[in-house]
Amino acid sequence: MSNLDPALQQALTTYAAHDRILYGTDFDGVLAPLVLDPSTSSPIDGSVQALREVAASDGATVAIVSGRDLATLRHLSGIAEDEPIVLIGSHGAQPSIPLDTGEVWDDAAADRLHTVVDALEQVVAQHPGTRVERKAAGAALHTRGMDGDVANEAIAAAEDAARQLVGVHIIAGKNVLEIGVLDTNKGAALRALADHVGSQVICYLGDDRTDERAFEVLPASAGHVTIKVGAGDTVAAHRIHDSADVLAVIRQVASARDS
Numbered sequence: 001m002s003n004l005d006p007a008l009q010q011a012l013t014t015y016a017a018h019d020r021i022l023y024g025t026d027f028d029g030v031l032a033p034l035v036l037d038p039s040t041s042s043p044i045d046g047s048v049q050a051l052r053e054v055a056a057s058d059g060a061t062v063a064i065v066s067g068r069d070l071a072t073l074r075h076l077s078g079i080a081e082d083e084p085i086v087l088i089g090s091h092g093a094q095p096s097i098p099l100d101t102g103e104v105w106d107d108a109a110a111d112r113l114h115t116v117v118d119a120l121e122q123v124v125a126q127h128p129g130t131r132v133e134r135k136a137a138g139a140a141l142h143t144r145g146m147d148g149d150v151a152n153e154a155i156a157a158a159e160d161a162a163r164q165l166v167g168v169h170i171i172a173g174k175n176v177l178e179i180g181v182l183d184t185n186k187g188a189a190l191r192a193l194a195d196h197v198g199s200q201v202i203c204y205l206g207d208d209r210t211d212e213r214a215f216e217v218l219p220a221s222a223g224h225v226t227i228k229v230g231a232g233d234t235v236a237a238h239r240i241h242d243s244a245d246v247l248a249v250i251r252q253v254a255s256a257r258d259s
C-alpha cells in the first residue's frame, strides 16, 4: 500500500500509460541520502534495481541527472556502461550518450577550470574546515558539518572569487557552492534527451535548487510530472518527503509499465 499522495499517484498512473516516457531523477538527496563525505554516497536499497525495471519496459528511457561528474556518478550509482540507463553528469554538461547540450569542452574551458580550482583552494586555505571537490567541468566548495556563520563566510568568499573570473557560473546547492566552467542546466539536458529518444512525457524528481531548472521546463499541463523531495520552495507540482517515498514513486512507475 503506497503512502504517496493520491494526486501524485494519479499523475504517475496517467504518465506511465504513455507509450514513450522519460523517467529522470537527481542523485544526491534523492536516490542517495545526503552524507558528510560526498565520496561515500550510495543509492538507497532497491532504488537502482527499480530504475532498471522501468528502463526494461518498452518505450521507457531512464536518466540520472546530477551535479556530479560523469565518472563519479557512474561509480557511485553502480550503473555499468552497458546498461540501458542514461547518466548525465556535471549539471547537464556530461551526458553518457551523444546529446547536444549546447556547450563544448575546449582548451579555454580547461584553462577556466584550473583558475577555478586555484581560486577555491585559496578560499579553503583561509576557511579551515571547508573542502574542495574537483569535478570535470567545475569545482565545488563544501561546508556540510560546519558552524553556520563560518560556512556562510566561506561561501561568500567563494562567490566573491567567482565574480572575479570570466566565463564561469555560480551553482548554489545544499552546503555547497560550485563554480562551473560550462553553461548547462538540468532542464536543457532533460529536454535534449527527451527529443533524442522521442519521449512524450517526462517525470523528474529533485531536491535542490539546480533541480528547479528542470521543474521549470516541465509543465503539468503537458503531462509532465515534477516532484520535489523534501522541504523548500519549489515550482514542482508535487512534493514527497524522503527516500521511502522516492522508492515508492519508482516502484509505482515500474509496476504500471509492467502491467
Ligand SMILES: O=P(O)(O)OC[C@H]1O[C@H](O[C@H]2O[C@H](CO)[C@@H](O)[C@H](O)[C@H]2O)[C@H](O)[C@@H](O)[C@@H]1O
Pocket (backbone or CB within 6 Å): 026, 027, 028, 029, 033, 034, 035, 036, 037, 038, 041, 065, 066, 067, 068, 069, 133, 135, 140, 142, 143, 144, 173, 174, 175, 176, 178, 208, 210
Ligand atoms: O545534482 P545532484 O546529484 O543532487 O548533486 C549535487 C551535488 O551533490 C553532492 O553534494 C551534496 O551531497 C553531498 C553528499 O551527500 C553532501 O555532502 C553535500 O553537502 C551536498 O551538497 C556533490 O558532492 C556535488 O558535487 C553535487 O554538485
